[in-house]
Amino acid sequence: MSKTPDLALRFAGIKLRNPLVLLSGTAGAGREIKKLVELGRFGALCTKTVTFQPRPGNPPPRIAETPSGLVNSIGLENPGFARFLEETAPGLRSLPLPVIASIAGNGPELSRMAEALTGAGPAGLEINLSCPNVGGAFNPTAPTEIERLLREVRRATGLPLLAKLPPDFYRIGDLARAAETAGCDGLTVANTLPAMVFDLKLRKPRLGGITGGLSGPAVLPVSLYLVHRARQAVGLPIIGSGGVHDADGAVSMLLAGAQAIGLGTVNFFRPLAYREILQALAEFRTAGPGRRKPTP
Amino acid sequence: MRDYDTLILANRRPAGVDDCRRLLLRRPAGFTPRPGQFIQIEVNRAGTDPLLRRPFSIADLQPETVTVIYRVQGRGTARLAERRRGEAIRFLGPLGKDYPAADGPCLLVAGGMGAAGLLFLARRLAELGRAGSATLLLGCRDRNGLFFRTAFQKLGVRTVCATEDGSAGRAGLVTDLLRNELNRDRKPVVYACGPAAMLAGVHEATRGTGIRAYVSLETVMACGSGLCRGCAVPTRAGYRMACTDGPVFAAEEIDWKAYVENA
Ligand SMILES: Cc1cc2nc3c(=O)[nH]c(=O)nc-3n(C[C@H](O)[C@H](O)[C@H](O)COP(=O)(O)OP(=O)(O)OC[C@H]3O[C@@H](n4cnc5c(N)ncnc54)[C@H](O)[C@@H]3O)c2cc1C
Ligand SMILES: Cc1cc2nc3c(=O)[nH]c(=O)nc-3n(C[C@H](O)[C@H](O)[C@H](O)COP(=O)(O)O)c2cc1C
Ligand code: FES
Numbered sequence: 296m297s298k299t300p301d302l303a304l305r306f307a308g309i310k311l312r313n314p315l316v317l318l319s320g321t322a323g324a325g326r327e328i329k330k331l332v333e334l335g336r337f338g339a340l341c342t343k344t345v346t347f348q349p350r351p352g353n354p355p356p357r358i359a360e361t362p363s364g365l366v367n368s369i370g371l372e373n374p375g376f377a378r379f380l381e382e383t384a385p386g387l388r389s390l391p392l393p394v395i396a397s398i399a400g401n402g403p404e405l406s407r408m409a410e411a412l413t414g415a416g417p418a419g420l421e422i423n424l425s426c427p428n429v430g431g432a433f434n435p436t437a438p439t440e441i442e443r444l445l446r447e448v449r450r451a452t453g454l455p456l457l458a459k460l461p462p463d464f465y466r467i468g469d470l471a472r473a474a475e476t477a478g479c480d481g482l483t484v485a486n487t488l489p490a491m492v493f494d495l496k497l498r499k500p501r502l503g504g505i506t507g508g509l510s511g512p513a514v515l516p517v518s519l520y521l522v523h524r525a526r527q528a529v530g531l532p533i534i535g536s537g538g539v540h541d542a543d544g545a546v547s548m549l550l551a552g553a554q555a556i557g558l559g560t561v562n563f564f565r566p567l568a569y570r571e572i573l574q575a576l577a578e579f580r581t582a583g584p585g586r587r588k589p590t591p
Numbered sequence: 592m593r594d595y596d597t598l599i600l601a602n603r604r605p606a607g608v609d610d611c612r613r614l615l616l617r618r619p620a621g622f623t624p625r626p627g628q629f630i631q632i633e634v635n636r637a638g639t640d641p642l643l644r645r646p647f648s649i650a651d652l653q654p655e656t657v658t659v660i661y662r663v664q665g666r667g668t669a670r671l672a673e674r675r676r677g678e679a680i681r682f683l684g685p686l687g688k689d690y691p692a693a694d695g696p697c698l699l700v701a702g703g704m705g706a707a708g709l710l711f712l713a714r715r716l717a718e719l720g721r722a723g724s725a726t727l728l729l730g731c732r733d734r735n736g737l738f739f740r741t742a743f744q745k746l747g748v749r750t751v752c753a754t755e756d757g758s759a760g761r762a763g764l765v766t767d768l769l770r771n772e773l774n775r776d777r778k779p780v781v782y783a784c785g786p787a788a789m790l791a792g793v794h795e796a797t798r799g800t801g802i803r804a805y806v807s808l809e810t811v812m813a814c815g816s817g818l819c820r821g822c823a824v825p826t827r828a829g830y831r832m833a834c835t836d837g838p839v840f841a842a843e844e845i846d847w848k849a850y851v852e853n854a
Contacts, residue, residue: 320820321814321819323817327816327817327835328818330593331592331816343820351829351830352823354823354853355823355853356810356811356853357811357823358813358819358821360641360643365642365643365813367813367819367821372823512642540639560642563818564644566594567594
C-alpha cells in the first residue's frame, strides 16, 4: 500500500490538516456535530454566525426542500455575542480542529466583536457579508461599502480574517478585490443563493420568512463559477462553498481555484460523506491529470 | 445519536390500508431509543432528489428489529415506499427527548399516524406491567385509520376510537373522547401525538385541571440533530427546536396560537 499523501495546508495563516471545512450554520459550534462525525478528520469548522444582539430567528416553517436543494429561512437565529463569548468561545480550543468564528453586523458591532474574540478561542474570523434572510445593515452590497467595513474589522483584530462573500454573479471579482484591498487573509465563496418556494395548495410562500437561501447539490455549478471568477480576480486563498456532497464535487472545487472545500447541507443528509471525499482528495493529489479514476 | 447503516427486513402495506407502510429494520447493536424519540431515515441512498432524510417515530423495538409505521405523504415517503427488503439503509438516531415517565394511569391520545409513536410507549408500559392502567383514545378520518387499534389491544391497553365520518367507533373527534374520559374521576397523565389542531384541543381540555399533558410535535426538519435551527417551535419562552428540545413538550410550554397558525 502506498503512503497516503499529506493533505495539510496553511490557509490564511491557519494550519489545516486537510482542505475540508464545515460551513457556518450547518455544524453549530462543534458540540452536537462531534457526536456525529470525527471532527479530527476535518480541516476546520466555521461556527454559526453570531450577531451583537440576540436574534430569535424567523417564524416557521424555516426549511423547504427543492429538487436536490434546500431553501432555508432560519433568519440568523443566535443567542447574541455576549453569550457566545462567555459560553461558547472558551470551549473552542479544546475541539480537535481550528475553529473560525462567523460574525455579522454593522461596522462598530463587527469591530467590537472582532476585538473581543482576539485571543478568546477562535483561530480566525469569518465576516458573514451575505445573509439572504435578513436585510439592512447586515447586507452591504457595493464593493466600496464592503471594503470600508472590512477595513474597520481589520483594524480591530490580528486574527486571520476571512470575508464570506455574497453570491453576486456580476460583481464577484470586484467584491473579492475589495476584500483583498481591505487586508483580508482569505475568502469564502459564496453563501446561499436568494430563493423562494411556493405551496401550490395554499397558494402562498412555503417559508415563514417568505424568502430564503438555496443550498445543496443544486447550487454546485453556480458556486464553481463564482469561485472561478473570484480566483481570476485575486490571489487570496478561497473556501469554496456551495453544493459539495461527494468526491467529484470536492475535486471540482479545487479545479475551480479553491484551496479549501466547504461542506454544509451535506452534513444534514449524508454526514459521513467526508470519508469518501478525503479518499478522493488523496487520489487526486497522487494522480496527474487524466489519471484519476472516475467515480463509478 | 449515531449514523447507522442497516438493512431493510420488510417494507409492506398493513392489510386494508393503502397509504401506509410498516418498515422493519434490522436493529443495529447499541441502538437503544426510548419511547417518544425518533430517527431520521435516509429515503434516497445514492441520489440527491429527494434530498433530506425524513423524521419518523419508533413504533416498536425488539431485540433484533426496529419498526416504523408511516404514511405515504409526499415525495420523500413515496421514495421510501419504493425501497425493498434486503436493501441497505441509513438512519440517524436516537434523536430528541422521550416521553417523561409518570406513575399512575396513562391516557394515550392519538390522531392518525400519531398512534405510531405511542405504540412504542404502550409496549414499554406493558413491559412494566402497567398496560392495564393505560387507555388509548384513537381518532381517525375513517375506519382505515383504525388498523393500529388491534396492536394496542394485543398489549392489553383499553382502546376507545372515534372516526370523523362515523364509519367505526364513536362519530366525532378524539378530543371529544378526551373530554368524556377526563370526566371520569381518575387523574391520568396524558401523552398525545397527532395533527396540530388536535394537540391544541388536548391542551384546551387539560389546561388548568392539574392534569399533566405531554405532546409530541411534528415540524419539517433538515438535520434532526440541532445543527440547522430549522425545526423551530413557538413556545412561551420563544422558539425551541423540535429535534433537540422536543419533539415531546409539556403542553403548557407551547404557544398554541402560533403553532397552529404555522403548522
Ligand atoms: C418527530 C417526528 C416524528 C414523526 N413520526 C412519523 C411517523 O411515525 N409516521 C409518519 O407517517 N409520519 C411521521 N412524521 C411525519 C413525517 O416526517 C412526514 O410525513 C414526512 O416527512 C413527509 O415527507 P414527504 O417527503 O413524504 O412529504 P413532503 O412532500 O415533504 O410534504 C408533504 C406534506 O407533509 C408536510 N410535512 C413535510 N415534512 C413534515 C414533517 N417532518 N412533519 C410534519 N409534516 C411534514 C409538508 O408540509 C406537506 O404538507 C413525523 C415527523 C416528526 C417531526
Ligand atoms: C440551515 C442553514 C443555515 C445557514 N446558516 C449560515 C450562517 O449562519 N452563516 C453563514 O455565513 N452561512 C450560513 N449558511 C450557508 C452555509 O454556510 C453555506 O455557505 C451554504 O449552505 C452553501 O453550502 P452547501 O451547499 O454546502 O450547504 C447556512 C446554510 C444552511 C443550509
Ligand atoms: S432539524 Fe435541524 S435543528 Fe432541528
